[in-house]
Amino acid sequence: MSNTSFVALFPLFIGLSVVLFSLGVIGVLVRRNAIIIFMSVELMLNAANLAFIAFARSFNQIDGQVFVFFVMVVAAAEVAVGLALIVAIFRSKQSINVDDINQLKG
């Protein structure tokens, strides 16, 4: 992408990132299925990644792009742990609806 077209598109990248992040937050708060909540969290992570890359490109700072690699690694680790926990909860309760996960309360 040439530099002039990037400058023109920069607000769109940031706008898209904000939209993705908001969709993710709404998804976490509204949906009740643990896997969909988790997918929404991944959407938020990618919104942050997009913002990092757009800022990194616009300031010519490589740090932002490096950060994205770290975020990807962390996200992969989080997926492994998260899905394992979801499987464990499904085995014990036969459901991954967060409203059914209510044994602990008081």
Added chain:
Amino acid sequence: MTGEQLLQGLWAILPEIVLLLLGILVITIDLIKPGQRKGRTFGALTIGGALVTTLIIIYQAINQPPEPVLAFAGMVRIDLFVQMFRLMFSVALLLAALISLDVKGVKTNGEFYGLLIFSTVGMGFMAASNNIVMLYVGLETTSIALYMLAGFIRESTVSTEAGMKYFLFGAFTSTILLYGLSLLFGFTGGKTGYAEIAATLQQLAAQQETLPLMVALVLIAVGFGFKVAAVPFHMWTPDVYEGSPTPITAFISVASKAAGFAVFIRFFLIVFGPLQEQWIGFVALLAAVTMTLGNLVAMQQRNFKRMLAYSSIAQAGYLLIGVTAVGELGTAAVLFYLATYVLTNIAAFAVAEIATNATGSELIKDMAGLSRRAPGIAFALLAAMLSLAGVPPLAGFFGKFYVFQAAIGYTNPTGQNSLVWLAILGVLNSIVALYYYLMVLKVTYVDRAEGEDVPLTTSGGFKLALATTVAGMIFFGIFATPLYTLSTLAAQAVR
């Protein structure tokens, strides 16, 4: 990077390296050793490794140069402040391993100790971070290991539920934190180091362009608020504390909270230092709501671990007062408070585990007769409850005293003190809190129960952990000065 710089960097993070190797060793032995002969190997290894790490940290702290050591191109920064936090983490690891030795489902499991060690490594890097990349990676290393530990007992429905809740809340809030970091990265023109960000924020604050920065600040505060269990990001706390294996609850409630405060202080005092006037009111409100809600809800609890969870929320509120009273006095108070809190809360949870083992119930009313069944353990509970309530001559009293003193001594740049109300609210709150701490003692010391003549036997790990923590609480309650001097020196190193 020259060879000498590399060596200096490796020396700076030696405690983390030792712990990392120990964790890998524990997991490897777990894989190759036949199941029936595992016994206490891993617990002993963890305790030994934590002791060695503690000694290394003490040695490093004594030989700490006056200037902070920046290693790996400024990624980590080691000063006395970091050393003091590392010391708390390694002591917490040591005590958590001690009280895990006889807990069903975890005692002979190498993965359990391995994860405990890895999460301590993450905490060390969190406290030492000097760059937002390091901060995020350290925070996630800590959290991911703790999610697994909270849900560690797969056969138990409450443990998996605790792990699941911790994971969903943790992943959600840490992603909000990450988005805040990305905005901060953008608003400062692509800076990742703390010092560079602070310098840029200084300029932006001078130009009165702080509104977008406040958005980033609030998003970042959500992530830190989750770590320290501050209201309104506390919803996970009671469920996770109740459902997790008790040693893990103890570890989360002290080490993870301390790590949260380490980054909270570093980030808000240094990076957001130029925006101080804007955030002080916000954090003061957070402190006020956190301690009040924590104490009021704790009073209504019947489950002991759940009550301790709300009590730990309230303690986070008191600690936030120290953060709000920006400066040496406030930071030193937080450090002192956290150091004593590590000892106190681990003792409280150790007693919770012993009582649950003996009676099969976590309810406070079932702890009746404990003082006659096991006078020593009841005394440890007495010390822990009174220290949490802030009764002299126990260490918790001085923690509260220094925090409130810092709030009263605080003056803002215009020379006024705007935090006296917070100190008064804090004192009122500690009076309210006395009620539920004393309630527990009333049940254990006054109430009678069937089978109270049967003596309760406890294993060596619990006894050693309780003896150490109680000795610490009493020692630092009577001789508070050495620890407070260390806290002051550490607080001076933050700048």
